[in-house]
Amino acid sequence: MFNKFKRWKPKGKMYSLRCFQCGSGFLSSFNLEAPICGKCIQKAKSLDSTVDYEKECSKCGNRGVIYGKAMCHSCYFGFEKQG
């Protein structure tokens, strides 16, 4: 069932990751500390309780970071806009 991954050719540096939430595989250009798929990031984003609005993201400066972290969801999970 992993045959399609063998044939996949990366453009630039890509990582094959496994979502720590639901366990499904996905690709990211970031070697994420806590890999999370697009589906679960949407859930994570909607959970206001996990966001600390007292702090600003150390990377993009947006207010609202993941609780206990110094970065917002987009920066931490690598879902920031490309280009």
Ligand SMILES: [Zn+2]
């Ligand atoms: Zn997931």
Ligand SMILES: [Zn+2]
């Ligand atoms: Zn950020």
